[in-house]
Amino acid sequence: MKLKLLFSTFVVLLSYGLNAQNLHTQANAASIENEANATTGWTGTANITSSTDNPFQGTYAISSVATQGNSSTGRDMSYTFNAVVGEVYNISIWARQGNNANSPAFANWSGFAGFATTTINSANWTEYTWTLTATNPNPVIVVYTSPRSGSQAGNQVFIDNVSITPPNSDTEAPSAITDLSSSNITMSGASLSWSASTDNVGVTNYEVFRDGVSVGNSGTTTSFNATGLSPNTSYNFTVFAEDAAGNVSAASNVATVNTLADTQAPTSVTSLTSSNITSTGTTLTWASSTDNVGVTNYEVFQDGVSIGSTGTTTNINVSGLTPSTSYDFTVFAQDAAGNVSIGGNTETVVTLAPPDTEAPSAVNDLASSNITDTSVDLSWSASLDNIGVTGYLVFQDGIEIGSTGSTSFNVTGLSPSTSYDFTVFAEDAAGNTSVSGNTESVTTTGTVDTEAPSAVIDLTSSNTTSTSSNLSWSVSSDNVGVTNYQVVRNGIFLANTGTSTNFNVTGLTPDTTYDFTVLAQDAAGNTSTAGNTESVTTLAGSGVVDYTSENANLDTVDWTVRDLFANQNVGIGTTNTQGYRLAVAGNMIAEGVKVELQGNWPDFVFEEKFQLMDLEKVREYIKENGHLPNIPSAEKIKENGIDLGDMDAKLLQKIEELTLYILRQQNQIELLQNDIKQLKGSNQY
Structure with a gap:
């Protein structure tokens, strides 16, 4: 058993000579007899502090942290004591590695014969011992955080329980205590006292045991306050002198202590409240009761019948109640001795009515009027509900396009000469939705839009820098309306801008010429012809070094440890870059490739004005062209290659369009399922 020995008898021990005491005398974090929050006696170039981080014994240990890296200084701490030359000393130090450990060691001691460097090789506390002969009256003990060649700032080592004693130390034990007695006995504690023990040198500590287990040390004090006892319990105490x-x-x-019995009940629960009341449950909460010893449990009663205990938790979720019913709840507090509080307040809870599960009646008289090329007015009679209709959901070809609190709805953004199917569902406050009613088929007037927008012929650039330029143009005209502009750089798609007529191009290369054009598109997918081409030459960069055959081997240009910057094109495995900034003849591998898109990500698909191509038209397009709309053909890919950013945007657009098709199909399936339920309900099957 490890004991914490206090150093209050140092003066007494000194009078008997060095043969009976630990020569590590200063009050510091590594002392055994007189531990203190200090590093007194230990000096050095490292950062030496008292630490509470996992001490070996007691409250503190000494931490040594290197302050410099790759240095002969900033990594040591040392201790000097008075010795007799020629006398043998037993030295014991407990040590462990700390943060950023790098082979700490006991090394370079002076004033001793027979010392060898000892490595501290574990993160766990380990005892290191030496038996050495003093060759100097002031020998020095040195601890290093790391070797000189591997020293880094932050290398750390801990030491504790330092003992320096000559051989043939005191072997006579103190006298036994024969008058241990108790007083001031309560339900949870008692006072112990005894007469001082005698010793040939001096008593330094008394250790107190309760039922054979150590419960504390009193130093040289001949009394001890035992706490944390249980009421109405018998304990046997003994004391040992050291x-x-x-x-x-x-x-x-043996001093036997019988604690007093606990007869005091906890205070009443008078703050019981309820919250989160539903048709079948509620949450009860209350403030903690007080007790002379401590509350150990709360028991909850519902209409006078216990429904459970919560331990020391002051809340409970009650379930399984009946809707529209009144209940009375009370809570009683209990302590470990079984004392129960008197009744507190009663919390009355009235559960809510059962939830509304009845759906409104179907909308069976949906009608249309005021049909134009792009819009139609829908109207219907009010649905009926057991509580009340709160709104209507309008569907176009199985996809929800809006909601309304009235019995009419204006649909816009339609395509000319196109057939649409509309349905309306009624909803109530509980979220119940009516079954499908009638379907109103509407064909818009006009003809299919095949007219492309006008070409962009006034594309200009401004604010050109070495890596960017701002493009702008006037609005294109169209018989219906322009929905998007495509920016093309050197013949390759760069970005979509939606309806915005300007675009900031970034990521350009200094001192390079680029050709830009812009194409206009309408909702029907018609694309304008190419307009004017705006040539932009970026400004020259500054402060970059070009890799050339002339400077490749210069000592002043180290290409192996620096970033590589080039004003011109770079070819790897090839001398023909075909005009690209980087050309690689062969395969490439990378941990990641980032493509910075300079335009709108195709989320415009989810905007209300986006017109999803009819599936029959998609079928005809595939049959005629052999690939999806807005996706380049195999011939085009073979001829021009793939722009990763452009292709990712196009593929995402197709995924988003596919999602809309699936949602439309799901709504149509639900409509059919509702129709089937209605038919079954009317006995037509």
Whole structure:
């Protein structure tokens, strides 16, 4: 058993000479007899502090942290003591590695014969011992955080329980205590006292045991306050006396303590409240009761019948109640002795009515009027509901396009000469939705839009820098309306801008010429012809070094440890870059490739004005062209290659369009399922 020995008898021990005491005398974090929050006696170039981080014994240990890297200084701490030349000393130090450990060691001691460097090789506390002969009256103990060649700032080592004693130390134990007695006995504690033990050198500590288990040390004080006892319980206490050499007396007499019984009940629960009331449950909460010892449990009663205990938790979720019913709840507090509080307040809870599960009636008279090329007015009679209709959901070809609190709805953004199917569902406050009613088929007037927007012929650039330029143009005209502009750089798609007529191009290369054009598109997918081409030459960069055959081997240009910057094109495995900034003849591997798109990500698909191509038209397009609309053909890919950013945007657009097709199909399936339910309900099957 490890004991914490206090150093209050140092003066007494000194009078008997060095043969009976630990020569590590200063009050500091590594002392055994007089531990203190200090580093007194230990000096050095490292950062030496008292630490509470996992000490070996007691409250503190000494931490040494290197302050410099790759240095002969900033990594050591040392301790000097008075010795007799030629006398043998037993030295014991407990140590462990700390943060950023790098082979700490006991090394370079002076004033000793027979010392060898000892490595501290574990993160766990380990005892290191030496038996050495003093060759100097002031020998020095040195601890290093790391070797000189591997020293880094932050290398750390801990030491604790330092003992320096000559051989043939004190072996005589103190006398046994024979008058241990108790007083001031309560439900949870008692006071112990005894007469001082005698020793040939001096008693340094008394250790107190309760039922054979150590519960504390009193130093040289001949009394001890035992706490944390349980009421109405018997305990046996004994005390052992110890001296500085670690000699322990025989056991004292046994002092039996019988704690008082707990008869005081906790205070009443008078703050019981309820919340989160539903048709079948509620949450009860209350403030903690007080007790002379401590509350150990709360028991909850519902209409006078116990429904459960919560331990020391002051809330409970009650379930399984009946809708529209009144209940009375009370809570009683209990302590470990079984004392129960008197009744507190009663919380009355009235559960809510059962939830509304009845759906409104179907909308069976949906009608249309005021049909134009792009819009139609829908109207219907009010649905009926057991509580009340709160709104209507309008569907176009199985996809929800809006909601309304009235019995009419204006649909816009339609295509000319196109057939649409509309349905309306009624909803109530509980979220119940009516079954499908009638379907109103509407064909818009006009003809299919095949007219492309006008070409962009006034594309200009401004604010050109070495890596960017701002493009702008006038609005294109169209018989219906322009929905998007495509920006093309050097013949390759760069970005979509939606309806915005300007675009900031970034990521350009300094001192390079680019050709830009812009194409206009309408909702029907018609694309304008190419307009004017705006040539932009970026400004020259500054402060970059070009890799050339002339400077490749210069000592002043180290290409192996620096970033590589080039004003011109770079070819790897090839001398023909075909005009690209980087050309690689062969395969490439990378941990990641980032393509910075300079335009709108195709989320415009989910905007209300976006017109999803009819599936029959998609079928005809595939049959005629052999690939999806807005996706380049195999011939085009073979001829021009793939722009990853452009292709990712196009593929995402197709995924988003596919999602809309699936949602439309799901709504149509639900409509059919509702129709089937209605038919079954009317006995037509």
